[in-house]
Amino acid sequence: MSHRHKKQSALIKNTLREILRTKSRFIAIFAIIGISVGFFAGLKSATPSMKKTAMDYFDSNNLMDISLLSTVGFDDDDIEELSKLDFVDGVMPGYSSEMIVTRDNIDFVVKLYSLPTKTKTNKKPINDLILKDGRLPKSEDECVIESYFLGMSGYKIGDTITFSPSVGGRETTSIIKGLEYKIVGVVDSPLYLTYLRGNSTIGDGTITFYMFLPNEAFATERYTAVFMRTKASSTIENELSKAYSDMISDEKDFLKSFSTDRVKRFNETTLSDAKQKLSDAEKEYNEKKTEALDKLSSGVKEMKEGENEFYSKIGDAQKALDDGEKELEEGKEQLEQGQKDYLNGIEEGKKKLTEGQTQYDEGVAAYNAAKLEYDIQIEQAEKKLASAKSEFDMQYQIFYSSTKPSADTKLMLLKSAIDVCNSTIDRTEAKLRELKSKSIIGSILESSIKEQEQKLADARKELDEYQKQYDEGTAQLKEGEEKLAEAKKQLEDAQAEFDEKKAEGARKLGEAKSQLDAAAGQLANGRLEYETGISTGLLQLQAAQTKITEGEKKLTEGKQELTDQKHKTMLQLKEGREKLAKGLYEAHVKLDDAEKKINKAKDDLDALDNAKWYVFDRDDNPGYSGLSEDADRVDNVSKVFPIFFLLIAGLVCFTTMARMVEEHRTETGTLKALGYSNMSIAFKYVVYGCTAALLGSVAGGALGVTTLPLIIVDTYGIMYTLPPSELAVHWSSLIISSLAGIGCICIVSLMSCFKDLMLYPATLMRPKAPKPGKRILLEYIKPVWNHMSFTSKVTARNLFRYKARFFMTVVGVAGCTALIVAGFGLRDSTTGIADKQFGNLTIYDQIYSLSTSGTSEEKAYLMSRFHADERFESTLLSYMGWGTIGTDESPTKQTIRFMVGENQKDFEKMFILRDRKTHAPLELSNDGIIVSERVCETYGVKPGETMKVRLEDEDYECKILGMTENYAGILGYMSPEYYESLTGNKLKYNVVFTRIAEDSPDDDRTIANDYMKDDDVITVTSMRDQIDTMMDMMKSLDFIIFVIICCAGLLAIVVLYNLTNINISERVREIATIKVLGFYSLETANFVYREGITLTLIGSLAGLALGNVFTTFIIESIQMDNVMFVKEISFLSYLYAFILTFVFSLVVNFMMYFKMKKISMVESLKSIE
């Protein structure tokens, strides 16, 4: 034993000396194992640490396992029954509700809870709060508010929060007692782990913050929420495990069936009582209503009748009065006419009398004048007649005494002259005839003829003259005679006429005289008549006057009576009517009240009728399920990276140990020759390697496990409301990775020395022939080879000479580059999400949520306002609704937001639907939906296939028209036509998307405020806020990326250092030789480094390709369902990775430079040991 012990101790001593002698090699193994183990165990511990932190938080705050909500609330009986259930540890009844708080014109939806309290069953309040500042409420009008919101909103402790008076169509005061609450403290609730606050049915649908009021502040009688702790959390250690969720799911199932019993009981007791009461009340109401209405209607009837009678009587009286009045009026008129006629008659009579007298007088005068004229005319006519008789007599005498005898004498003379002339003419004519018969004699004759003829003519003329005178004289005489006869006759006629006329005149005068006498008689009669007429008319008139005066009097009296009567009756009527109206009104008010009450009771009952309990677990808390996913995401990363590290560590160890064994070849031979067993010799290397690995594991593990989880959890802590992280060492991974490291090095050590141990000692003691040089393929390509510099040739040959090392270096460097690429790639993809999403895809700036109660006219008016507003580039009235999407095979229902734009033209201006790779726009036709690419990726669905969509609580089969490039969130688009044909519902537009014009003078907030004044606009969501939130989220990943890059750098340095170290120590002889040959330090370094640089180049190029694959793999394993990571690594990232790798390589080479400079030519070339 002691001998053996000694032997071992000598070997141990040897090993210890070896370690001290070859520190750098030892450290290399130590470091690479340390880094690998530390990284692996550290990352692996991050997830459990995160989960432990969270679970401790849940436990210490007594986070509920199951919560119940009910449409009808809960009563003490329910609570009692619940606490009797065997798997229930504690039950805390309470209240929860959603409210709207308006601050700076912006509405916030607030989740309201009652303060967690202790109850019989739970000694500690469930969902206990962490008081960050101030105190808990003590009175009904105080509240505590969450810390997250307090920082954002500007509320302070001591401020008062005011709720809007109505919420979702209900009076706020029907839920809580007051509207104003004073903030007295700041708290965190374990119900909320992230910045997510969940969705709401009111306001814009997103809860902004939560707060707590004391129980007493709530107005409802029945509890609205129940929180429970169950056996699931008390018996199962890991509340994020499947065991827990399985158990919870069983408990939930039980509670669901339990709830049906409770609901049934509720229906039987509370509800049926209420129903009975209601129906009784309804019946009574109806009876009373009928009765009251009957009474009222009869009253109304009577009233009507009385009124009618009154009006008819009044009418008759009025008519009689009117008739009397009319008669009277006529009488008056007649009287007036009579008076007038009477006076006219008198006047006329008088006139007639006067006229008669005048006529008579005129007649007398005319008679007298006529008699006078007649006498004158008779006298004159007698005179004229006498003168005419005397003239005739004178004329008769003249004519017969003078004129007729002278005229007879003259005529005798003329008779003789005419006879003379006749005889002259006869002679002349005879002479002429003679002459003419002698005419042949000549001129004398001629002239004689002429002369004779002249004489004849003269004679004839003279004859005519005489004849004429004679005729005239005869005529005159005759005429005179005639005239005389005529005058005699005229005279006789005048005498006759005169006589006639004289007689006629006398007769006429006589007639006139008799006429005048008659007229005088008439005149006297007329006067008599006239005088009697006057007196009788007067009498008549007086009688009529009397009659009329009497009538008038009577009429006035009647009128007065009527008015009095009417007035009296009217008053009575008015009173009656007023009474009736009052009665009616009162009756109606009463009835209405009763009806309203009954209706409300009915509504309430209806609501109660569909009573249902809802059972929730922790996963339903906003952000809760993300915790596990986020934690597992780190786990996924830790699956990939550390294995990679271990792999490289193995490679490095192998090279290192192989080198070590090779260096100790002679020693091995010596030991063998001395008689040491193979095992004993191998023991040295195994111990050497294992010691390094063990120390490395311990140091690396300790460091990794204590730092990495904290860093990562705290980084995530930015997103989660968690207390400072607690360490949960993932022992199994620490031990496994340590063992893996140690085991690996054992195997590697054994493998390295195995080959040597199989050889004979003599062989071992001979120097190992250097690896022979070989021609490489490149040499046969003469043009290239001959143009290569000398060192290049050497490098090229060396690269292929040590294939194992070549491979290892390339893998190591490639791994390092790949890690850096992955780090930057992750960063690209996360920042890319925000950049691409909000830079290229989400181009709208605001979402205005519209009130659902607004009419279509109001919406149209609002839209016209939007359209007219020049601050907007475009606006789109849309429907936005939440739903879920999934397939038959994958029941995981993913939340999806549907958008339906009112019209295609504006829709295209607002949403970009395009293929990610080609950027080709997608067309939204009327037979399907377009969804985010991520949906198709998650479910493996291709365009053209169908998916199950749940929209407004109905399931539909939808055809997928296409998948659009989208990174943040899951979105679905459909046309209004498709929506309506799919759901059969009329599309209710509820939002307006807007894009603000670039030259808009106002910013989004100002514009939003303008529109918030409109009652139809409920909330305005600004994309700017969303982008900020997104950016914050993504920033937290930056740190992890930084960690990855640091680790990658560390790895690169270790790998490169180790390999270069081996390379140099292996070639120390070569290096010494060339130094002896007179190579300067730099030339020497160049000779060695060229190889390393070439390897780094090849390795990093391979790493770039590998990094691409690696990044994709990592992204696949860490990405979330509702976010599509950008799977594009930017050129810069590749460049950075490449440059960084070279920087690391240079750092290593720089370190090596001094080592190389130190190589002693003397020592190296002494001899071969």
Place this chain on the structure above:
Amino acid sequence: MQKDFVKFENVYKRYKMGEVTITAADGVSFSVDEGEFAVVVGLSGAGKTTVLNILGGIDCCDEGKIIVGGKDISNLNQHDLASYRRYDIGFVFQFYNLIPNLTARENVELATQICRESLDADLALDSVGLSERKNNFPSQLSGGEQQRVSIARALAKKPKLLLCDEPTGALDYNTGKSILKLLQNKCHEDGMTVILITHNSAITPMANRVIRMRSGKVISNVVNPSPLPVEQIEW
């Protein structure tokens, strides 16, 4: 021919091995004329290799003065020493120290490419009788052939001084002889100053000058006026 081409004056070299100080060169003084074939002979540990290393510029002395070709090299810095090695010195080692990954010619070229005036690699190899195996890798050559390559590499640099450290130590008798012959020929025919160290006193007759060392000291420095051709030496 320059007298005292190489001159050592009171050169000391001490190595510290933990607490023990070993004086490898203990006041070494000697000189070699130009064109001489000098052999430094002594037992193992006599300090001859130390002297050669210091002379060759691959080690430095602690005290004393070394003059080569009129140039003091005892106080040169690293860079100047490298230049000195590059232009003035040719080294031949016991184990050849060829670069295994380079062919015979390339090994020679490795030396020639850094010199201002150098022999053509082919000529150098021809001169050592290796015309046929220029393109062979060291592993494909016998020990003697490798040593010839090594000599060719040293000569190709046209050094002022050829230093040989037990060049036959790893070779069989005949091969060793032929190498010595080659070196002697180079000295006598080309006028190359050769300093060779060996523990084998039997080969001293072929030298112009024999320097004996013991315990870091030069115990004799004798000029051999009539060196024997190698062929006539037996050991």
